Amino acid sequence: MNAYLVFEDGDVFPGEWIGTPKMVAGEVVFTTGMTGYQEVMTDPSYAGQIVTFTYPLIGNYGTVIGESESSAPPCTGVIMSECYSKADLGEWLDQHGVPGIASVDTRAVVKKIRSKGALRGQITSHPIFTEMEVASPDSVEWVEAVSVDEPVFHTSSNPHAPHIVLIDFGYKASILHALQELGCQVTVVPWYWSTKEILDLKPDGLLFSNGPGDPKALTPWLAGWKSLVKQLPTLGICLGHQVLASAFGADTKRLPFGHRGSNHPVRNQLTGEVWITSQNHGYTVSADSLDPAEWVWTHVHANDGSVEGLAHRIYPVTTVQFHPEAHPGPSDAAGLFRDFVTQVTAKKEVEVVG
Incomplete structure (x- = not known):
């Protein structure tokens, strides 16, 4: 059955339906990973987006x-x-009501996005673009759609384990698993929770998660988060990185076509090492908006020089734009979680002794 990817400028890319055959609209993006298609399709940061896979064969190891x-x-x-297997992967997509198109010239799609930048598109049965009502990327609706509605508690067998409150903008399960593997108790809370509600949980540390959309959509909540993170060791990942930088006065901007994939080189400014990292974001912290009296710029994207990591000079706040919990990520990047938990544990021990 014929299907089409139609861009808002009228360009059409034909293919065949897979998954649920229904008309949808969203920003068309591309990801360059050769594996991990299941993780990509279930990553909450892709909410509202039509994801194009650059690797030519998807589904070859099932779900x-x-x-x-x-x-x-x-x-x-x-x-x-x-x-690879429309029966398996197509059925899995259909179970979740997700439409897709196979047999598309994805190389041409990616070249178009790289030359034109962010564009809206549609998956449809007709090769004509039709206006559809879709929330803007700078709407808070995308975060609302993927965040928890109530706190979710994940206990530890160790009653003295550090307690991390994960502020959920659309967190990846592997972030939770990384904290649990380090022995933490974790409470996942809705993104809009007040400072008082979070402090009432008596956290030892905070983690601001990844998530979809424009960080500027969260501007009304920045002042509350700034007062909160001054009190506790805090780690920000992806959107969480952008939000924390914004809370201390930095600006953010949209990248031409984003960073999405598992092969993005990031240079550690402190050691000179280059890590190959997993990323998924369309926005970045503006380097010239960072106050050098407040921030140490710890990581930089080796391709375009964009900001990939920060450490606050005064408060116990560290952030990274990439995903240290990702399977393709380097072991040293995963060590950022260990450093964070070590920092949290040290503060907890000082408070207990004091």
């Missing part, structure tokens, strides 16, 4: 129980060159 980053794919749709 694996326990490898999803959320309970269901939040992306609007998927585009691929070849679907």
